[in-house]
Amino acid sequence: MRRRESRGFSPEGPVLELRKVSKRFGGVVATDDVSLDVSAGEVHALIGPNGAGKTTLIGQISGSVPSDSGTIVFAGADVTRKKQHERVGAGLARSYQITSIFRRFTVLDNLALAVQARSGSSFSFWRPVAREAALFDEARAIADEIGLSRKLDFPGATLAHGEQRALEVGLALATLPKLLLLDEPMAGMGPEESQRMIELIGRVRLRATVLLVEHDMDAVFRLADRITVLLNGRVLATGAPETIRADMQVRRAYLGDGLAA
Amino acid sequence: MKRTALFLVLALLFPLAMQAMDQLFYVSFASRVLIYAIAATSLNLVLGYGGMISFGHAAFVGTGAYVASILIAEGASSAWIGWPAALAASALLAWIIGAISLRTRGVYFIMITLAFAQMMFYLVNSMKAYGGDEGLSLPRRAELGLGLDLGNEVVFYYVVLAILAATLYGLRRLIQSRFGRVVLAIRENEARVEAIGLPVYRYQLVCFVIAGAVGGLAGALLASHGKYVNPNVLHWVQSGTLMIMVILGGVGHLWGGVIGAAALLLLEHLIADYPIAWLAQLAPNYQQHANLGVGIVLLLVVLYAPQGIAGLLARRARARA
Numbered sequence: 001m002r003r004r005e006s007r008g009f010s011p012e013g014p015v016l017e018l019r020k021v022s023k024r025f026g027g028v029v030a031t032d033d034v035s036l037d038v039s040a041g042e043v044h045a046l047i048g049p050n051g052a053g054k055t056t057l058i059g060q061i062s063g064s065v066p067s068d069s070g071t072i073v074f075a076g077a078d079v080t081r082k083k084q085h086e087r088v089g090a091g092l093a094r095s096y097q098i099t100s101i102f103r104r105f106t107v108l109d110n111l112a113l114a115v116q117a118r119s120g121s122s123f124s125f126w127r128p129v130a131r132e133a134a135l136f137d138e139a140r141a142i143a144d145e146i147g148l149s150r151k152l153d154f155p156g157a158t159l160a161h162g163e164q165r166a167l168e169v170g171l172a173l174a175t176l177p178k179l180l181l182l183d184e185p186m187a188g189m190g191p192e193e194s195q196r197m198i199e200l201i202g203r204v205r206l207r208a209t210v211l212l213v214e215h216d217m218d219a220v221f222r223l224a225d226r227i228t229v230l231l232n233g234r235v236l237a238t239g240a241p242e243t244i245r246a247d248m249q250v251r252r253a254y255l256g257d258g259l260a261a
Numbered sequence: 262m263k264r265t266a267l268f269l270v271l272a273l274l275f276p277l278a279m280q281a282m283d284q285l286f287y288v289s290f291a292s293r294v295l296i297y298a299i300a301a302t303s304l305n306l307v308l309g310y311g312g313m314i315s316f317g318h319a320a321f322v323g324t325g326a327y328v329a330s331i332l333i334a335e336g337a338s339s340a341w342i343g344w345p346a347a348l349a350a351s352a353l354l355a356w357i358i359g360a361i362s363l364r365t366r367g368v369y370f371i372m373i374t375l376a377f378a379q380m381m382f383y384l385v386n387s388m389k390a391y392g393g394d395e396g397l398s399l400p401r402r403a404e405l406g407l408g409l410d411l412g413n414e415v416v417f418y419y420v421v422l423a424i425l426a427a428t429l430y431g432l433r434r435l436i437q438s439r440f441g442r443v444v445l446a447i448r449e450n451e452a453r454v455e456a457i458g459l460p461v462y463r464y465q466l467v468c469f470v471i472a473g474a475v476g477g478l479a480g481a482l483l484a485s486h487g488k489y490v491n492p493n494v495l496h497w498v499q500s501g502t503l504m505i506m507v508i509l510g511g512v513g514h515l516w517g518g519v520i521g522a523a524a525l526l527l528l529e530h531l532i533a534d535y536p537i538a539w540l541a542q543l544a545p546n547y548q549q550h551a552n553l554g555v556g557i558v559l560l561l562v563v564l565y566a567p568q569g570i571a572g573l574l575a576r577r578a579r580a581r582a
Contacts, residue, residue, distance in 0.1 A: 064452065088458030100456070102449045113446055114457040116439055122459060123467065124439040132439075175458055 014073075015040040015179050015209050016061065016092075021070030022233075023056050030056040032233035033070070038179065043201070043210045045220045048230035054213045055097055057230070058183050061211070062094040063087045075178060089118070091178035097187055097213070099164045101171065103157035107148050110156055110167060111139035114174030139174070146170040146200060162193035169200065179209045186216045198222060221245065264574075272422055276415045288414045289486070294526050295421045296482045299428050301506040302518030303475035308504065309513030310436060311468045312448030313363070316371045317378030318476055318503050320358065321351040323495030324381065325477025326484040331391055333399050333485075340403035340411070344481050351477020352470050354381075359469035363462060375497055382495040396491025403485045411485060421482055425519070428475060433515055435471070444468050448513075505555070509562055511571025520570045528555055 014037040023030045031053040038044045046054050059065030061072060063084030072080045079087050102110050115138045116122055116129065129135065143149045146166040151159060156167060169185055185201070186194045198219050201210060205223075214220050220227065220241075227244040229236040237247055276288045304318045325347035332343045362373040391397045402411040411417045435441045443464050447454050455461050484490040493499065502525070510521025532551040540547055547553075566573050 062456065064455070083460070084455050085458045085460045088456065093458075094456060096453075096456075100450060100453045102446050102453065104449055105446065109442070113442055116442065117454075117457040117459045122439040122443050122464070125441075126434050126438055128434070128437040129439050129442050130437065171453065171457060 013040060014038055015075055016211070017071075017073040018057075018061070019071045019073070021057070021060055021072060022068050023053075023060055023065060024068055029233050031060065034230070034233070034235055036228055036235060036238065038209060038211050039226075040178075040209055041205075042225040043205050043212055043223045045212045045214060045224035045227045046230060047214065047217075047220060047227060048236075051232075052230040053233040054230055055183055056233075058094060058181050058211075058213060062092060062181055088175055088177075091176070092181070093172040093175040093177035093179075094181035095168045095172045095183060095185060097183040099161075099168050101156040101164060101167050104155055106153050106155055107143060107159070107167060108136060108139050108152040111142050111170055111174050112136050114171045115139050115142075118175050142170050142174050145173070145203070147196060162189055162196070165189060165193070165197065166200070169197075169204075173204065173208075177208050179211065180204060181211050181213075183213045184215060185212070186214060186219055194219060269426075276418050280415060285414050288418050290526075290530070292414070292418045292421050292486055293483075294523050295418070295425050296479055296486060297503075297506065297522035297526060298519040299421075299425050299482070300476055300479035300518075301503050301510065301522045302425075302428055302432060303472045303479065304503045305507045305510075305513065305518045306432060306435070306475075307469055307472040308507055309511075309517060310441070310448065311444050311465065311472075313465060313469065314371050315362075315374045315469070315472075316497070316500050316504065317358065317374035317376075318472075319495050319497065319499035320374075320378035320381045321355055321473040321476035322480040322483065322499065322503070323378075323385065323492075324354050325351045325480030326490045326494050327385055327391070327397075327480075328477070329403065329481035330397050330399055330484040330490045333401070333403060334391065334397060338401060338404045340405045340481075340485075343403050344478060347477045347481035348474045349477075351480070352474035355470045355473025355476075356466070359466045359473070363465050363469065375500070378495060378500055379497055382492055382497070385492045385495055392491070394492055396489060396493075399484065399488040399490075402488060403481070417486065421486075424478070424482065429515060429519070436515075440464070440467070505559055507569075509559060509569055511569030514569065514571035514575070517569055517571045520574075524570060525555065528558060 016038040018034055018036040020033045020035055022032055034057060046057070048054055056065055060067045063082060067080060071078055074087065074090060074092055077090070079090065102113065105113065112135045115135050119135070140149065140152065143152055146169060148163060148166055148170065151163060156164065159167065165185060169182065172180055182201070186197050189197065194216060201212070201223055204210060212220070212223065224241055226238060227241055228238040229244060237244060275291060279285060279287045300322050304315065307313045307315050328350040329343040329347040332346060337343065358374065358377045362370055362377065365373055386394045402417065405411050405420065409416050409420065411420060436445070443454065443459055447461055447464060451461050480494065483494065506521035506525050507517055508521070509524050510519065511517030529551050532554045533548055536548060562569060
């Protein structure tokens with residue numbers, strides 16, 4: 001976790017480029033010609049009302065949802081046709097809006113598995129994982145970072161909601177991403193838990209670029225360097241938080257509410 | 262640990278006791294239980310640990326049985342040829358079946374594995390050179406050399422016991438290895454495994470192949486045990502029997518396959534060979550419907566002990582601790 005060696009990329013320029021990316025589910029257009037740059041080192045927020053296509057777009061970027069058209073360039077390489085696990089290997093990790101952890105694994109085992117996934121081959125059939133101290137040391141360091149070091153031996157299913165959300169992010173962090181896609185990390189959280197998550201993202205951004213989908217506007221405006229607004233699958237605007245805020249107020253005044261949902 | 266040691270001691274002493282009582286039939290019966298235990302344990306790797314509901318495991322057991330039998334029939338009776346050949350053939354078949362069926366999920370996976378196994382069943386049925394639907398009788402069991410005569414029931418029992426022990430030890434190592442952790446994680450949450458950067462399909466396929474290979478070895482042992490093999494070893498009922506053993510014994514428990522095989526075969530044996538007078542009065546030929554009794558027991562286990570007998574034992578052990 002503390003190491004960042006082979007994750008070098010130029011600090012300027014985009015780490016992620018979307019060019020006219022689209023996805024249709026039957027007759028429903030989920031994303032429509034989305035073009036978007038995420039610059040290295042920034043926290044880029046993606047906002048928009050429910051059904052705007054945010055989660056679909058995250059799926060397309062991470063590779064779980066194949067795109068109908070358009071190209072996705074990550075860290076200088078075209079990954080449009082790459083499988084999800086290949087993109088993760090290249091440094092593109094995600095967390096889920098609906099908590100997706102290994103519920104019967106302990107917190108430590110959850111994180112150790114994610115560390116294992118990116119360190120050496122997992123086609124190893126004989127040697128017990130338990131003897132690989134390095135895996136568990138790294139897992140503990142991540143647990144520490146996400147505030148779960150006192151819950152190491154608890155199965156994922158027994159954690160409180162906020163703790164599960166933290167583990168969710170921890171699993172993505174453990175893959176040492178260059179770009180972290182966070183899909184509503186504060187979903188269902190109380191104010192205190194949200195505060196801790198904001199602090200965590202604040203620390204994470206020091207070593208990874210973050211694309212953040214979030215409905216909590218307070219969090220968005222505190223964290224984001226830039227904001228993209230998505231509506232009906234299309235990019236409505238991209239810009240600095242102040243610009244977007246002003247823009248949103250204008251739209252709300254003239255077109256009615258619907259953006260800040 | 263204590264229980265493992267107890268099992269081992271009992272299993273080691275069993276044939277000696279039977280020999281002393283001149284009951285060699287039970288040694289042979291126990292060998293059959295142990296062979297089914299190996300087959301069920303291999304299915305448990307896929308079904309229990311891997312969460313893949315394979316309804317075609319008989320294809321691998323049967324392929325192993327036929328490959329080993331054909332080799333003996335053709336004069337290559339060394340176990341050192343027949344058993345590795347059975348293992349390899351079943352592994353190859355598992356690779357092919359797995360590569361196709363693992364692209365599907367849920368009920369489709371169940372149906373495709375079943376369909377492949379039935380295809381093998383009909384294929385073997387049509388192999389007239391090797392007995393077709395009448396099956397293939399073998400002049401002798403496989404020959405192991407090393408001064409061990411597999412024709413001797415007690416020797417055969419000990420060899421099978423050794424293979425079962427190796428299978429269980431191997432499964433335990435496997436589950437605790439990196440590979441095993443990934444397989445368990447896929448059962449828990451497939452999408453998340455992919456999302457932390459691991460190719461789910463490849464891990465499932467390798468798991469499927471390992472289980473198929475071990476199933477093939479069990480098949481080779483089964484053929485030697487009865488000195489006979491027929492297409493029924495590939496029939497879907499056989500796949501169902503192995504599934505019942507795993508469910509009865511304990512899905513995803515190390516000992517699930519062993520306990521399930523022992524429980525099911527003993528139950529069948531008891532129903533068939535020990536008539537119950539009052540039941541016979543009530544239903545004169547109830548013994549021909551042993552499966553009904555098995556069905557009732559299975560129903561009770563699924564309803565009241567979803568973790569199988571191994572799960573019940575583990576719960577009792579925890580309660581005492």
